Amino acid sequence: MLELLQTTINSHDSAFAHLTTSDAFILTLIIAAAGFLVQLRLQSVFSKYSKMPSPDGMTGAEAAERMLRDNNIHNVKITHVGGHLTDHFNPATMTVNLSDAVYSSRSVAAIAVACHECGHAVQHARGYAPLQLRSQLVPIVSFSSRFASWVVIAGLLLMATTQNEILCWIGIGMVAMTALFSLVTLPVEYNASARALEWLKSSRTMSSNELDAARISLRWAARTYLVAALAAITTVIYYITLISGNRRSN
Secondary structure, three states: OHHHHHHHHHHHHHHOOOOOHHHHHHHHHHHHHHHHHHHHHHHHHHHHHOOOEOHHHOOHHHHHHHHHHHOOOOOOEEEEOOOOOOOEEEOOOOEEEEOHHHHOOOEHHHHHHHHHHHHHHHHHHHOOHHHHHHHHHHHHHHHHHHHHHHHHHHHHHHHHHHOOOHHHHHHHHHHHHHHHHHHHHHHHHHHHHHHHHHHHHHOOOOOHHHHHHHHHHHHHHHHHHHHHHHHHHHHHHHHHHHHHHHHHHO
């Protein structure tokens, strides 16, 4: 592990030689702005297709129950949770939790979201590897996200007095775990959407126009995870340039 850290320390200056902390900060602001715009677009798309009636007046909860049943999953409960777009699958409690705007809503958008969450339940039942990896990373990322910034700050103080960078790079490694989690999340989310759309098509639950609307809704939802992954990577780059800047100033 120490050899790996030392190799990283020896190679990072050339990789980021022309990138300053200011450049990384500007990149962070750009990604943040992109994330804000994607969220706005997602809200707009969801609002639009929340007004498109679902086929046969089906609710999000009813669509979720049908998808689980058709996939021979009988140990997952559909529950109602508060909030807006707080929908999620919880493997610990084996529940698909649907928000106010999805559970009892009779719209194409609600069905798309509900089936996406059921896509995660199908992944869990089928042993989908990226989902298993993400679940294994949860406790590590939970710890790292709470203490990584403090470790980096302590490392910078130590480097300023002793020129020792090891603690800084341990902090960078902790920050990188969050980026890794975000990257692993991408195939999990895209695959869940693909499973939802595949079921909606094969079960003939939606017409062609309704299926297109569901596809657009899920596409914009997936882009929020893409922006989150880019933001996590940018954070790692920012901290690396911060350490590089301190090394050069010393």
